[in-house]
Amino acid sequence: MKRIIWVITALSATVLVGCTNVPKPEVQKYSDGELSVPSNYKSWPKFLSDIQRADTKQVRDIYINPIGNTTKMGDAFPNGTISVMEIYKAREAADGTPLKGPDGKFVKGELLKIGVMGKGAGWGESAPPELRNGDWVYSMYLADAKTKAPDDTATCRACHLPLKDKDYIFRYDEYFQKRASY
Template identity: 80%
Template sequence: MKYVKWVATATILTTVLMGCAQTPPAPQAQKYKDGELPVPANYKGWPKFLSEIQRADTKQVREIYINPIGHSTKMGEAFPNGTISVMEIYKAREAADGTPLKGADGKFVKGDLLKVAVMGKGAGWGESVMPPDLRNGDWIYAMYMADGKTKAPDDTVTCRACHLPLTDKDYIFRYDEYFQKRIN
């Protein structure tokens, strides 16, 4: 009887070890530096973070997407590592006198896409941020022209400085609005 148990145990152990040997290692997460986070090719398929954000001060309309990792966050939680958001920045269409055109709903009419901003969070990503007093935890930023490939001349210091006061909202503008409007 002891021999049968030993053979059964050895067989199970051998099977488990063979399975482990054939299981590929988990992929290591890419570590990005501030200003280098690429625009994800599939971001338009992600949930919207917020839509048609009106920026009267810059005559812009913004559309913000968030990846499924970030979308799974619950109100009151920090966004997990792996969260990426993409913000499309559109110029508001203007009348001949330069004033922004508004639709029947009173909102700016979206014009040409100007830039695409990317904000991402990953373990240790914030370490690349200089100067250190402008670090937004492990969040980093990148700004691209409308094609999503050409780096914009914008300095990500501006992004970080603007988000810096939002420590209690994990450095995210409109954190409360997002969770209040989110359907699921």
């Protein structure tokens, strides 16, 4: 019996020592270009679909992960939010004008690029201070969702930067209005 107690004591001591040696799990920080396209994003809630961009002759679909989708109107998106935007070419007639479907909308052509925006505690610290968009970081990929697009992420930051009041999200109001109507 004594021996068993000794073994148990020795074991728990080892476990305790082991515990103190385990480093605290660090929450990983990402900077621009480091967030990949999440493989399951198509199963996420839609943020907005079929965005008609006449200026660039594109159609865009935006998804948001379930954490981001819990955000209440008027609040900033919580850390852990990821947004994925698919950018499609609008199909064109022979003369270069975008074709329109029976619903009057552009017809989706090939997928051109996939943009990713995500936020986490302290992630924005990696950005130059004058281009800091809160804690959001940016990446852009080609249609295969793996090859980096040549875009300079400073351009992402510069264009999204004025949207500070909307947590740097262009279609903030449209999203919450649409979500409220479901």
